[in-house]
Amino acid sequence: MKMKSVVKLGVVGAASAFLLAACGNSSKESTSKYINWQESAGLNTLDASKLTDSESMVMVGNSNEGLLLNGPDNTVKPGVAESYKVSKDGKTYTFNLRHSKWSNGKPVTAKDFVYGWQRTVNPKTASQYSYLLDHVKNATEISAGKAPVSSLGVKAEGDYKLVVTLNRPQSYFKYIVAMAACYPQDKSTVEKYGSAYATNSKAMLYNGPFKVEGWNGTNDTWTLVKNKEYYNASKVKVAGIKFTVQKDANTALNQYETGQLDETTLVGQQQVGKYKSSSELHNVKQASTFYLEMNEKADSYFKNANIRKALSLVIDRDQFTKDTLGDGSTSAQGIVSPGMSQYKGVDFTKAAGTKTGVSYNASEAKKLWAKGLKEVGKKSINFTLLADDTPQGKSTTEYLQTAFSNLPGLKVTALNVPYKTRLTRSQNGQFDMVVSGWYADFPDPISFMSLLTSDGSYNNGKWSNAKYDKLVKDAEGSDSNNTAKRWDDLVNAEKILMSDQGVIPLYHKVQPNVIKPRVSGVQFFPTGLSTDFRDATISKK
Template sequence: MKMKSVVKLGVVGAASAFLLAACGNSSKESTSKYINWQENSQLPTLDASKATDTLSFSTLNNSNEGLLLNAANNKVKPGVAESYKVSKDGKTYTFNLRHSKWSDGKPVTAKDFVYGWQRTVNPKTASQYSYLFSDVKNADAIGKGKAPVSSLGIKADGDYKVVVTLDKPQDYFKYLVTMAPFLPQSESAVKKFGSAYGTTSKDMVYNGPFKVEGWTGTNNSWNLIKNKEYYNASKIKVAGIKINAQNDANTSLNQYETGQFDSVQLAGAQQVGKYKNSSEYHALKQASTFYIELNEKKDPIFKNANIRKAISLAIDRNEYTKNTLGDGSISAVGYVSPGMSKRDGKDFTEDAGTKTGVSYNLAEAKKLWAKGLKEVGKKSVNYSILSDDTDSGKKTTEFLQTALEKLPGLKVSTQNIPFKSRLNRSQNGQFDMVVSAWGADFPDPISFLQLFTTDGSYNNGKWSNAKFDADVKNAEGVDANNAAKRWNDLVNAEKELMADQGIIPLYHQVQSRVIKPRVSGVQFFPTGASYDFRDATISKK
């Protein structure tokens, strides 16, 4: 991306931010000088090159700072870079850095950005997010081992100027540099901590508004503590945020109502209904989609399109979102989340969305299932479905087990494990069917669609479709600077993914949270890192 628009997609909503605040209370409030915040899962990592999930991204966003920061209304604002400029051809970005420090007192310099980016694209790091650097000069060649890491298109011009060279203009580049994989990294810290780097809060240095403390790598709680070395420390109004991973929704809400939490995520129709009319309630629409991946490499039966389509058609998404989730989330209209991108006044899902791939028709599902079993030479099969051990994760696998066992000859078992373990098993292909989720990193359909190219690092099920690959390649290549053609490429890619049922979309998430009146100024972003505590305040009693 750049200051001037090359591909004008008319993005709306998904990159906007708003303040979480409340005025009124129906439960006991804490008097702590810290914000007490609930999360559903353990923190997976603090290594910016290896983070893959929204919780790690949000924690890194609050404990570190990149060149730019997300801002309201699809804008970016200065981060470590006080200012930047873009060349007329859109391929060279020059970032002018402010004088800032790491939490150990050492200066943050241009070399830290060079090293951090090089470490992420280095094949030895095995970063799943290295693909985001694809348009940075030589990044793809480096990833294939055909060019040295030092040839990456980023250089330090003195201590406080970073110059980035792209192979071609990239409409969303300014959003990318707000993300965790583009953070600066201290080479001395990486070498000091070695293999432990980013695996505990002590094995890390921070250049953001908060430092992470109390995280051992496996425990359920950690703290964001005000970083006195942060260049804007005087503007940080809270002492810190105490975060606790509590995946039992009833326990979490009880702790909220007794004042142990200032904010918790609600689960199910009963909890949402209790608070829906309260000023403490916030329905946070997210540019995210939950879906099922089928492991075609481990279980070749899933290579059969009729099998995949039958599984999808057997799922009543409306019943699932209304009666099982009950949290305001909406049934999937496709893979790409609605309300994120527009062109000529039309939402992307209006152009790309059809009922293909997200419909419920049990009779047709049974016909395709029988046809698929005959084609693969099977009469019955047994498979497991994997998900998180959260309240919604357990409800989801139970619902899917009941729905899918209506297909004659299919026996489904359920597995619910901790989020961090589920991520690891997904990435290593240790599943039959897995409920995954993707939240857009930036407000553009490509953030979703590029995942499922044949060589995509997040294509855990190993679905492959040459036409889909070509559409995505054209959108990022020959049509990158033609708004209309690029849009059509992405529309066609979405339609192909759904027509071939490469994945099985379930729903688009709306996170229902309650937050106490004493807390305000927490920013929420539907894309990228979810939360930003930089402007948070606690009212005085």
């Protein structure tokens, strides 16, 4: 289906599949029938309704499947739904499902989608992704506990037809239904395991190309194993993918070079430089932004705009991305990453960018800092900077501590914790300042902009601005079918966010990976499911 909008999606939406050839690198290759893949953080959950992190998304997205799948160049392709149609008013979607099975041989039906969607919006589930379904009839009322779950605008007409009713048109709805929050779920399995559902690989059913095995909920190794019940199993060419969490970048690279890993993420200039001329190096562009959130609820001084602006102005993002990260990542241009969308040939970041909120000016930072301290009645401030304990997380906090030391009277203590712990503390407001990252769910600026509304479930810092809220609301509501107005709403919202320094954007991520020549066909997507293994192959020796 073509979008009615004249907004043209940019290059960030293109998928890339790597087709590797040997390049004479001296590193050894594995002879395993499995692909050996590195992860820098542990698996958090296999619950499609509750996942929030990219690692869980990759595992769930490869072991389960929704109505539609990510395709190249911001397209979608058939998943469990063989076809679909949209009503003229854009408010009714009818999906025709193929005959497919769960990993236990039980048929996947339209009722499984109804239950999965209802579970996502059910307030008892506490899904942070329930907002993705806010255009579905009654979803917002259900999430607020003001309507029964059964009233959600999704119904099964027989076993293989699903009808979805929206309360207003949504131009990017086809991308939403490809996401985990809209995956089918087997009610009997959810009820069987109760609170233990999806907390380990055995407490699950799978309808995707692979099954997860060997994850007990806390261990750092697990495997995606080919699902023989998958409807397209004959086209899945690998036995599976073995995942190992390795947080130390040097250890991971050594394991890659000695043939223990087929893939690893490179960190820093030295590692990237080593493979700069190698065909094993793949710089994967990601529609992502890493940024600082300041806890305005816990630390009242962060409510002061001059303090927030001073903290941003003292950060030299160009120096940080070049000399500290050194991995190809680029300085932040705002909260929305470049290439998300274009209107009349202009990229969103260029239309919304004013340099406000992402510039470096140490002398101005000191002036605003002094002014801010006076306004809040303080001579000094001490706070803790929370981040992941990954190599990139540690290098980020080290750089920021140095940058912030240029502000008189400021003492910053770094706290690097496991990824899962950082997520939990962020969500519970247990931080002063935290390094957060967001990977766009779909190729539209709203994927970023909706994060920071006053009631946004991912607005951990609790920044609030009524004008910003209204613009985002209009883009999703009254102006949703007017391309020009919707574009202006989002552009102006970004400008407000940056001028008020609601968050402090740091950089847009580029992920440098090295992958053995024996592996090909893995697809990378900038939005949604970031890594897709269904077409992966291993060359024969």
